[in-house]
Amino acid sequence: MTAYSLVELAVDRLRRDILSGRNDPGERLVEEQLTKRLGISRAPLREAMRLLAEQGLVEHIPRRGARVATLSDDDVRELYEVRDVLERHAVTTTGEHRDLLRLRSALDTIRAATDAGDRPALADAHRRFHVEVVALSGNRQLTALYETILVRIQLYMAVNMRREAETARASDGVHRHERLFAAVERGDTAEILTALSAHGARTYLS
Structure with missing residues (x-):
């Protein structure tokens, strides 16, 4: 499986989890847990998180990592x-x-x-x-x-x-x-x- 398809896999799985309510707004997305669950390395996971951030579904918090996006x-x-x-x-x-x-x-x-x-x-x-x-x-x-x-x-x-x-x-x-x-x-x-x-x-x- 190519690096790009691994990114696509991660985007699809995480997007479905977030939009189905499996992950609540504000919930931390821990890299170590996600790489194990998705069976991928950190590089494609981080690219997937970047793409999800562009879609408004993930937020990157300085010194605290990533979390499901929140809205006021x-x-x-x-x-x-x-x-x-x-x-x-x-x-x-x-x-x-x-x-x-x-x-x-x-x-x-x-x-x-x-x-x-x-x-x-x-x-x-x-x-x-x-x-x-x-x-x-x-x-x-x-x-x-x-x-x-x-x-x-x-x-x-x-x-x-x-x-x-x-x-x-x-x-x-x-x-x-x-x-x-x-x-x-x-x-x-x-x-x-x-x-x-x-x-x-x-x-x-x-």
């Missing part, structure tokens, strides 16, 4: 405001001719991951579903920007998704996404925006 209450509020603006713009500029194949695939993955109890796969599927909703606008730059915002928000959503999994029925999350998909399928802009607003994103902050 203001950071989270502002990120949600940006998310709302991007979603609203995407939904209101989506044309009539929409290919829902990728969105339907994401919904199928949500169902499968829920049935399997696979939290990392479910977190990925949730994010992919919302990105695909925005991608229907046909604006690639908007979609890319939206995904970077969503990844940072998911740092905090992940913790509460884990709590929700302990207290709510697994099917609840599936039904929320099914309702949103149905609104998109009907092409009713007002209904889509209402579904997004009621989708439960902000409940992850409570």
